[in-house]
Amino acid sequence: xxxxxxxxxxxxxxxxxxxxxxxxxxxxxxxxxxxxxxxxxxxxxxxxxxxxxxxxxxxxxxxxxxxxxxxxxxxxxxxxxxxxxxxxxxxxxxxxxxxxxxxxxxxxxxxxxxxxxxxxxxxxxxxxxxxxxxxxxxxxxxxxxxxxxxxxxxxxxxxxxxxxxxxxxxxxxxxxxxxxxxxxxxxxxxxxxxxxxxxxxxxxxxxxxxxxxxxxxxxxxxxxxxxxxxxxxxxxxxxxxxxxxxxxxxxxxxxxxxxxxxxxxxxxxxxxxxxxxxxxxxxxxxxxxxxxxxxxxxxxxxxxxxxxxxxxxxxxxxxxxxxxxxxxxxxxxxxxxxxxxxxxxxxxxxxxxxxxxxxxxxxx
Numbered sequence: 284x285x286x287x288x289x290x291x292x293x294x295x296x297x298x299x300x301x302x303x304x305x306x307x308x309x310x311x312x313x314x315x316x317x318x319x320x321x322x323x324x325x326x327x328x329x330x331x332x333x334x335x336x337x338x339x340x341x342x343x344x345x346x347x348x349x350x351x352x353x354x355x356x357x358x359x360x361x362x363x364x365x366x367x368x369x370x371x372x373x374x375x376x377x378x379x380x381x382x383x384x385x386x387x388x389x390x391x392x393x394x395x396x397x398x399x400x401x402x403x404x405x406x407x408x409x410x411x412x413x414x415x416x417x418x419x420x421x422x423x424x425x426x427x428x429x430x431x432x433x434x435x436x437x438x439x440x441x442x443x444x445x446x447x448x449x450x451x452x453x454x455x456x457x458x459x460x461x462x463x464x465x466x467x468x469x470x471x472x473x474x475x476x477x478x479x480x481x482x483x484x485x486x487x488x489x490x491x492x493x494x495x496x497x498x499x500x501x502x503x504x505x506x507x508x509x510x511x512x513x514x515x516x517x518x519x520x521x522x523x524x525x526x527x528x529x530x531x532x533x534x535x536x537x538x539x540x541x542x543x544x545x546x547x548x549x550x551x552x553x554x555x556x557x558x559x560x561x562x563x564x565x566x567x568x569x570x571x572x573x574x575x576x577x578x579x580x581x582x583x584x585x586x587x588x589x590x591x592x593x594x595x596x597x598x599x600x601x602x603x604x605x606x607x608x609x610x611x612x613x614x615x616x617x618x619x620x621x622x623x624x625x626x627x628x629x630x631x632x633x634x635x636x637x638x639x640x641x642x643x644x645x646x647x
Contacts, residue, residue: 285508286493288312291500292515294323295630296620298486299637300513300645305489307641313493313507315500322483324591325630332540334566334578335478339591340534341551341564341580342479345472346631352471354634358485359475362571366466370553372431378464379553380457381424381432389431400460416453416595417445423458436555440584441532441594449595451627466551474570511645515620517590518606526605529625530596533588537581546579559583593625600625617645 288304290297293316304312320326324339343366346352370379377388383399386392394402406425413422416437420429433453437445445453457468475482487494495503500516514521519529537560550568554560560581567577593599603625610618619637621628628636 284313284506286311286313287510288513289500289504289507289509289511290314290513290515292316292323292620292622293318293321293483293487293494293496294515294620295325295483295633296515296623296637297323297513298483299634300515300619300641301492302486302489303638303641305487305491309491311491311493313495313509314487315495315498315503317497317499319497320480321487321494321496322480325479325483327478327480330538330540330578332574332576332578334540334574334576335570335572336538336566336578336580337479337564337569338536339589340536340582341566341569342630343467343472343569344474344630345467345469346629347469347471348631348635349471351631351634351638354638355475355482359477359482361473362476363473364569364571366472366551366569367464367549368466368551368553369547369549370432370555371557372555376548376552379432380459380466381428382459382464383462384464389428396461403458403460413450415446416448416450419450419453420445432555434555436553436561439555439559439561442584442586443596447596449597449600452595455627478570510615512616513645514616514618515623517622518603518610518618518625521616521618521623522606522609525609527602529590529603529606530586530594530599531590532592532594533585534591535583535585535588537583538578539581540576540578542576544575544577546577590622593621593627595627 287310290301290312293314297314301312301314304310325342327335327337330336368379369376372389377385383396386399387394403424407423408421408425410418410422413419420433441448546565551562551564553562560583562582564580565577618624619640620633
């Protein structure tokens with residue numbers, strides 16, 4: 284078989300690449316996916332009770348990138364809502380990320396926005412160099428809030444002390460000296476109105492896109508002729524673990540359905556210091572679905588299982604640089620996405636990365 288373009292992986296990166304190739308270049312493209320459905324980790328489905336769930340944990344689309352938003356809007360209308368998260372601290376639910384409301388509830392105060400800014404400055408630990416996630420938290424909120432909110436949650440999520448993690452982990456969490464309790468303050472945010480799976484199906488409706496499910500690309504790649512391979516899987520697997528296996532964090536997902544309309548106050552509740560799971564998601568509060576029952580998800584981070592999160596430590600970044608040296612030698616292969624590039628991307632970041640690569644002619 285000959286295709287000018289072959290895409291490995293039918294997640295958001297692979298589907299965006301395939302859609303652009305078929306729609307703009309008017310070329311046939313083959314998408315090879317090892318799972319039995321498209322969408323990757325944004326895949327959603329209806330459970331036995333008919334409740335729409337996110338099979339790989341909550342995915343809330345949010346972006347300030349108007350072009351990315353308009354691009355995805357070609358494939359779905361949106362259920363618009365402002366995502367809010369609560370965190371269980373000292374027996375109380377407080378807003379997350381840290382805002383004026385969070386500080387006032389934790390410490391039973393009545394501080395103004397100006398007061399909270401001064402409060403955090405006094406709490407912050409002065410340091411010459413901020414080089415780890417622990418440093419980030421201590422330098423912004425001080426020892427007490429670090430222990431109440433960040434330390435144990437991060438330890439559960441990653442299985443190591445925050446002092447071993449790159450600054451990017453905790454830096455992603457905003458700290459606001461205002462009363463904005465939205466988790467994200469991006470211009471565009473919400474959920475595909477009919478689900479991510481439907482949006483993904485619409486992305487590959489072009490007849491020039493051929494999809495092979497339940498297929499490991501290595502089983503057929505030698506039987507294919509192609510000019511360009513867009514690879515979105517784990518790079519260590521691509522190179523047969525030549526420089527060792529890269530570390531990823533995975534999650535054990537525990538779904539539970541209850542015969543009541545509501546389980547908790549917010550779509551997501553974090554548990555930094557209690558229980559073995561990190562958070563509970565109630566899907567109806569994300570999707571806006573009306574149903575007499577409700578389904579929740581508890582997440583138990585683990586080092587085994589499907590690769591979800593690249594491990595943000597210096598050790599593994601150095602290991603990945605060995606693979607990057609191999610990647611640069613490739614003339615027919617473009618590596619795109621979280622797994623292939625061993626870096627964390629939000630959904631909009633993945634789409635933006637692919638659109639940029641496409642605009643550059645997939646030259647790597």
